[in-house]
Amino acid sequence: MDIVISPLAAADVEAVAALARRVWQHTYLGIISQEQIDYMLDQRYRAQRVNDELGMATVWWDQLTVDGQLAGFVSCLLTGTPGEMKLDKLYVDPQRQRLGIGRRLVERVVARALENACETLILAVNKGNSNAIAAYRKQGFSIRDSVSVDIGGGFVMDDFIMARSLLAPATGPQQP
Template sequence: MSLHCDIRPAQLDDRPAIIALADQIWRAHYPDMISVEQIDYMLAQRYHPEALREQITGPDQWFDLVFVEGELSGFAQYLLKEPGEMKLDKLYLLPSLHGKGYGSRLIHHVKKKAREQGCERLVLSVNKQNQKAIDAYLRNGFRIRESIVVDIGGGFVMDDYVMEKDL
């Protein structure tokens, strides 16, 4: 199995493709963890064109696309938060690519960018029910830092672990 993939920065013209891919991934992956209503709410909140404009062009943040065999297959969005800390805010791959090393490749890519920005730590939040992702992050050297519950509006909360990895 070749782990070749191309990773490139997202452009504003990529927003429709990102929205479609996020919709496909979320609806395949999250129904066992959160309600369809919460999926709809979070997709509308995080993946509309203006939100993506900020994530792609905003200062101290990056949005990268992953192409496998020339097809858009995933993405990562990350930003500087605390001094010395990069937050991996989004890391998504098509479910058919899970467990094949592409997520680890993407984490390595983000770690490199974090080091270039002078960061000492990479942090992320992951749904406590998302054991597949938690296991993947643990395999990539992350540890659970804390448990949080965040009110995101609309009557919904994110019940997450914050995980971190020293760089």
């Protein structure tokens, strides 16, 4: 397998949005409504928004290909809190999950966080997404908070905020 992680380019935005839709349909349909899925995908993956983020100095998007085919992507950003980076999006093609792709993408974000003098990596994950929560625990994250955020359109994100210290290497699954 030829695995390559590279920065996302404007020409890749449509493929990433299509992969996001496949992943969300596979993952979230039993957790949130189809209406909320459509609303959130439109909010987060509209071409203009992603292209705008590609031009920001404090936001990064990367894609992972396997044998030339898009298999996953990740975005991260500096939160504005000194020493903290947010893993904002991490999605892997459902047919390629549990092959270490997500781990590689987390490692990419950890490296970027360290390059930017960050000591903590945070993320938000839907409370009903038990597979992702378990995967993040294996990567050294633990639950820091529980939030319910109004995102407009009559929808709410019901998430755990998970955090990982970057001061010491991850030692395996973390307890809440």
